[in-house]
Amino acid sequence: MARVSADAQPRVLSTAAIIAVGTELLTPTRLDTNSLFITEQLNTIGIDVLAKAVVGDDRDELLRMFNAIRPRVDLVVFSGGLGPTEDDVTREAVAAALGRPLSEDQSITERLRARFAARGFTTAMPESNRRQAMVPAGATVVENHRGSAPGLWLEDGGQVVLLLPGPPRELRPMLTGLADGPLRARASGAVLLRRVMKIAGRIESQTDEELQPLYREWSQMDPSIGATILAQLGQIELHLFTRDRDAENGAARLDTAVARAIALLGEDVFSTDGHPLEQVVGDLLVERGLTIAVAESCTGGLITSRLTDIAGSSRYVQQAVVTYSNEAKTALLGVPAEMIAEHGAVSENVALAMADGIRSRAAVAVGLAVTGIAGPSGGTPQKPVGTVAVAAVTARATRSRVFRFSGEREQVKFQASQAALDMVRRMLIA
């Protein structure tokens, strides 16, 4: 059954799959996070990850997943299952799948014994640890300076299969070393570049339709540009990516693609470098030397908390108030009680009065206010749950709008905070 790997030419590595091994990774509280680091390292040297999988400490499951995944990719990276116990089955399963007999590598056993002795244990190394010295025929050992389980590099039919230990502090330096050396040498030399564009005030399907001409243009002019559109709460993300042997050239082509998308979507695009809206607004305030104060009702402090998530935000945020009750709106912001009685607390009038009030009382450049119904109760037929009035006021301009958001309380809060920050952003760039 053994394949004769000598027959096959080493392949250029351009696609990969990642398999994490460990029954604990199939519980409701644990995620395989190693795959993020592995993906980042592989992308940097131009290797795409086509699939990821998690299997338990089960030889048959592992074998089946490996066999299902390996025909599709040039590289398979395993993490975990290389420990000394009977639960640790990665070595055996991969050796069996590739038809490579296992034999003990005495130099590894010696290192394991030395490591064990150096840690000051008085008893001899348990014989079970010798499992970690078992090496499939033809494998190259990848040294692990931070743990007992060595890694393994196997070539089979031109494909590379890499076995790495699960603990991140062991896996990371091992993979980094390989990505700087033998993996990079086998990769195509093309790096994968990516830009994350963030877009506000739009829905996904409509944006996707408007982008169709651009997708067609790219497919004709620069087919190496890829795009993925993602709907998120209160924003859309457009990921543009490309592969290039020349990183500078790739970056320039992505810049062109980003510029074309901005030309189409206009100022709905608030970020082309992955920055969140609160950072974009903060940067604009710093650039223009402006300060801001927020009067929040249904958002309950979330807008100010987001603004102050940004390092250095004390340059533009000095104070904010949360006025949940009508009395507080009157006492802390000077909103006339008659206005609340006439228009209701959730109205553009009241939002504007709140924004005016906080702006003059805090003596800042920008006053921002939100008043709405986060739910689940408090809605009426005229103003259902999710109705939120937002207003922003500066010395030169005034904006206000009533939104209607769907979702649970926390989703309404987040969308309202997003709409409010976006209103300030558009005001500042107008």
Next chain:
Amino acid sequence: MARVSADAQPRVLSTAAIIAVGTELLTPTRLDTNSLFITEQLNTIGIDVLAKAVVGDDRDELLRMFNAIRPRVDLVVFSGGLGPTEDDVTREAVAAALGRPLSEDQSITERLRARFAARGFTTAMPESNRRQAMVPAGATVVENHRGSAPGLWLEDGGQVVLLLPGPPRELRPMLTGLADGPLRARASGAVLLRRVMKIAGRIESQTDEELQPLYREWSQMDPSIGATILAQLGQIELHLFTRDRDAENGAARLDTAVARAIALLGEDVFSTDGHPLEQVVGDLLVERGLTIAVAESCTGGLITSRLTDIAGSSRYVQQAVVTYSNEAKTALLGVPAEMIAEHGAVSENVALAMADGIRSRAAVAVGLAVTGIAGPSGGTPQKPVGTVAVAAVTARATRSRVFRFSGEREQVKFQASQAALDMVRRMLIA
């Protein structure tokens, strides 16, 4: 190629695989977190997860992974790839794998149009949205009350294949409904029960050591009780779980285990039902008929935002202020400028004066205040980044303490909000 599902007996569902679909889940920054919720829901009704996989928005890759995984399990759950764009391929790939032709379900199209119109868009629904109305032959539609993509339930050869949308807020209620109904009806009847205890004011390793006698007691008295301890930001979780065909009996055994753990950990345990701290504090305030107002500095509104995440919080939260600058602390809370000059803005004195100030100005029962250095700049050798003073004041009692948290800005903010809420909790139960 179509299998005739009528031939096969419906199977008892005891094993499952989860496939998350989305190219973005194969990038270095995104993880499939839906699988944790799905695993929890399935475990609760006694279904084990044997494997998880992530594939991109690629029909062929999805098809191959599905075919590789499905012979091994009774249930396959897909998340994602049900959107309206050409990237969304889950429906088509699964229909092709099962040999089921797709046809448009007019009732879904009508719902989509109505949903689109209700959101107040002036343009008609893009025709691309009709992709979401395509249903494979023999599929049962699972309604989605929070989004446009309906779910699908397919039976094939006794196996169940479930297609759910990717956004967690849509997927969660849909799956919960299924787990309470048709999935539970098809499961083995042995349920996996779980209690999530939340613990504040402790570190994980020390707590784990203190729990050792309890672990030993369980292993002798009731070996079916399992425990996992998890360190989280600002809290520890202790998960206790057991499997039982008799849910009541299992629940009673878990209750005993929880009571034993509380006897050991005392009032550091703030929740035994998974409720977050802001809910526990809110419940205590409602029970005692008390109101609260918060004066926040380095937390920037986060405490109030967390308190107002809880439905009904307007009963006890009327207002709050964020006083980032020293001037605001004096103007809005009456903290003497000389006190700030003498002790520094980050001090127990100033925190107490802020708590006193907000309590009297807002005329509430509990005044809570936080002042600290969230970083990355602003630290000094005496008061490094992460130093946070917290104070809580009622008519009867006063508490204050200086904490030193580690981590980035957002981590410091969260830990400070947790310490402040926990201070109020302990005050209220004292």
